[in-house]
Amino acid sequence: MSVLKAAVLMDPIAGIKPAKDTTFAMLLAAQARGHACWVFTPADLFLREGRSWGRLRAVVARDGVEDYSTLGEPEERPLADMDVVLMRKDPPVDLEYLTACYLLEHAGTWVVNDPVSLRNANEKLYALHFPEFLPPLLVSRDLGDLRAFLVEHGEIVVKPLSARGGEGVFYLHRRDRNVGSILETVTGWGQRYVMAQRYLPAIREGDKRILMVDGVPVPGALLRVPSAADFRGNLVAGATGVAAPLNDRDQEICAAIGPALRAAGLLFVGLDVIGGYVTEINVTSPTGAREIRRFFGIDAAELLWQRLERGR
Incomplete structure (x- = not known):
């Protein structure tokens, strides 16, 4: 196995919660396998003479301690110096996120997940390619359409298309006197799709x-x-994480979606499944690796590095 040089584009490492952070798990797994890692943020990404560069800082990660990382001094390097760049910036998928993806197209090396697919695979909308696994849904910014959908189904959930962690997600029922106000708020008076x-x-x-x-x-x-x-199944919204084996329906879903993910260069993805329905396909910086390892002893981050070691 050859040693890989990897740069990880992420939010500032000083602000993460290492016990729960999947990107941190990736750094730990890379170190354990002998790879060399650098970290940088979107503010450190730039393009010069047609090539993408980063102000990279070598990182040493330590598990289970308060002082969990040591960073080297920043060094400007073309991303083409790396064997792989991991795109692990958290949402929202705003203009700055999309611009970073545009720049990463010119990295001159392997970027995981693929930046073109990151732009194309909105985490709420990408699942529309697999309608057989979806609950009844509507994408609209028209308040009348949304009210009619609520009347049809009695109880609905409305969510913005580019947020994360349950932000801006509302549960509505027919008798809720706040329906009008909530729909006006989440759509910006009909200016934003939900x-x-x-x-x-x-x-x-x-x-x-x-x-x-x-x-x-x-x-x-x-x-x-x-x-x-609360009704939201998000850890940051107070949900509790427990172990769950994959059932037959989960396996059916994965078998159908997996080939499309592989073809799109989406190597590390999180599917959200409620009652046998796919509600989101998370491609930006999916989490859960730390908890799954704790429950099952299986390290998804290590599985990713085993795949990266095989090359493109």
Whole structure:
């Protein structure tokens, strides 16, 4: 096995929660396998004479301690010096995120996940390519359309298309007197598209996060069970993570979606499944690796490095 040089584009490492952070797990797994890693942020990414560069800092990661990382001095280097660049910037997928993807197209080396596919695969909308696994849904910015969808289904969830962690997600029912205000807020008075999905009562049992490495599911998933005070299956919204095996429906979903992910260069992806329905396909910086390793002893980050070592 040859030693890889890897640059990881991420949010500032000083602000992460290492015990839960999947990008940190990737750094740990890379070190354990003898690879050399650098980190940088979008502010450190730039293009010069047709090539993308980064102000890279060598990183040493340490698990289970308060002083969890040591960074070297910044050094300007073309990204082509690296064997691989990991794009692990968290959403929102705003103009700055999209611009970073444009610049990464000119990295001159392997970028994972592929920046063109990151732009194309909106985490709420990409699942539309697999309609057989979706709950009834509507994508619209028209307040009348959204109200009619609510009347049809009685209970719905509305969510913005580019947020994360349950931000801006609302549960609505027909008798809610706040419906008008909420729809006006989430759509910006009809100026922004949102997704409305039929409410799935199975959310009370949990929102299952399945990690996929090169189109293959990690054998073991994270079930995020909402708190009694919330409906959202997001850990940052107070949900509790528990172990969940993959059932036959999960395997069917993964078998159908996996080849498309692999073909698009989306090597590390998180599927969200509620009651056997796919609700999101997370491609930007999916999480859950730390919890899945704790529950099942399987390190999704190590599986990713095993794949990267085989090359493109």
